Amino acid sequence: MKRIAVTGGSGKAGRAVVDDLTTHGYDVTNIDVAASRHPDEPTRIADLTDFGQTLEAISRHDAVIHLAAIPAPNVLTDAETFRTNMMSTYNVFSAASTLGIRRVVWASSETLIGLPFEREQPRYAPIDEHHPLLPESHYALSKLAGETIAEQFTRWTGMTIASLRISNIMEPDDYDRFPGFWDDPRRRAWNLWGYVDSRDVAQAARLALTADFHGHEAYLVAAGDTCMTQRSRDLMEEVYPGVEVRSVAGHETLLSVDKARSVMGYHPAHSWRDHVS
Template sequence: MSTVAVTGANGKTGRVVVADLLEHGHDVVALDIVAGPGDRDRMARIGTSLLGADLTDYGQAVDALQGVDAVVHLANIPAPGLFPAAHTLNTNTVMNNNVFLAAAQNKVSRVVWASSETTLGLPFDVPPRYAPVDEDHYPYPTSTYALSKVTGETTARHVAEWSGIPFVALRLSNVHLEEDYRLVPGYWADPHLRKWNLWGYVDARDVAGACRLALTAQVTGAQSFVIAAADTIMRRPSAELLAEVFPGVELTREIGTYETLLSIDRAREVLGFVPQHSWRDVIDH
C-alpha cells in the first residue's frame, strides 16, 4: 500500500475519497486550504490528520508533497460562477501547475486529478455533436472554469512527458452525496432543467472508487476519462430525452433504457470503473 496525498481533502468529494483510501489500506496525507479546528476534528474522525496548505504557493505545494507516493489532486474552485471569471481561471491554473510541477519535483509515482465534464461542451447551449458524449468530444470549454481544466489537461500532458509520471485526469460529472438525491424528483417535470450535462451525475463514492482505481491502472503518459453514473438522473428513457431536447443529435450506438449519455466506456475498459451507486437505490421512482 502507498502514501497518497489528497488535495482538497476537506471538500465535499475530498472527504469521501480520503475515507475510501484509508478503508483500502492506504496512508493519506490530507491537504486543504480550509483547515480550522473543526475541520481537523472532522478529518481525525475519518482517520487521519489535516494539513493546511495554500497550493497557489509553489513552495507549499513542494513541501506538502514530500515523501508521498502518489497524489489525488481535487483542490480547485469547484464550479463556474462562484467567483469572477478571471479569478477562477487564474486560481485553478496556478494550483494545477504547482501541484503537477511539485509532483515532478518530488518524483511521485502517479498523479490522479479532477478534471471536469465541462471540458466536453457543457452547458450544451450548443448541442453536442453526438451522444453518448465521450472523451473525444473535447475540448469545448464554454467558461473560464472549463478552460482551467482544459489548460490543466494540456499541462499534465507535457509534465508527464518531461517527468515520466503517469497523469490521470478524471472528467467528473456533477458529484452527488447520498443526501443530495432528495432533490432528484424536482428535476423530472422539465427535462430542460438538467439538459446542461445530458442529465448526468456521479455518486461521490464512485468518484472515490475511480480515484483509487486510477492510482494503479496500467496507463502511461497523460490520459483522461469521463466519470459518471451508469444511468441518468431522470426516470424517462435516455433516448427519448435526447430526441425531445436535442432532436438533431444522433446516437452513435444503441443505449440502455436509462443509460448515461456521458460515455463511461473508456473508464470501464482502462480503469475497471463500474459505478456501484445510483439515486434509484434511494428515491422511489
C-alpha cells in the first residue's frame, strides 16, 4: 500500500497527514478544492461533491484518507454543510468501491456523541465508542450519516472503512490559548475538555491504513490528557455531578482512546504540557 489519496490535504488536519505520510515513505496525492500552502506540494484540484471528479481524482491509488469537509457547524448554512459533507463522503466511498480500492480512512467527529452536551448530559465518562450517538447539529448529523453509509458499503463490498471520531484539532500555535481555559471549567466542558494534536491525527490516520480489522469500525482519536490543569474526575464532579465516572487517572482524557490504542497501536505523542510552561 504505497499510493495514498488524501482529500482535504490543504487543510489543518490534511497538512499534518500529508507531511506524516510523506515522511513515512508513502506516495501522497493531495486532493482539494483549494491549493496547498506549500508551493512544492502539488494539489489535484477537485470538487468532491461531484462524483466524476471524485472518481478520476482518487483513481490509481491504493487507499484513501478522506478529510475534506466543511469542518464545523456555523461555517456555512446548515443545508450547505450537510450537502457538502454528505455528498463528498458518499462519492469517496462509492468511487473507491467502483475502483476496487479496499481501504478508506475518513474523518468522522467527536461531535456525533452529543456535543455540546446541553440538551442531554454524557451517559458516562470517559466516553468510548459504545456511547449513544446523539448529534446536535447538521454538521454532526452529516458525520453520523457518513458512518451509516460506511457501514453499508463495507457490508456490500467487503471493503474496510475506519471512521476516526476526531476531537478538537490543535496545531502547536493553538496551545498559547490554553491558559485562558483554566479559570472556568465550564468553558471547555462542551467536549469534556478534549483536544488532539494535528500530528496525532496524522498518526491515527496512517495507522488506520494498515491496522488489522475488517468491515466498518469507529475510533475515538484524542490527546492522552485534557486541556485543563484540574484532575479529570474533579472536572466531571464539578460540571456534570451525577454522571457516572469510570476509571480515569489524574489528567487523563475523558474521550477514551483505548480502542484506537489496542486495535491500531495509536499512542498520542503530543500534549499542550510540552508547549505551555
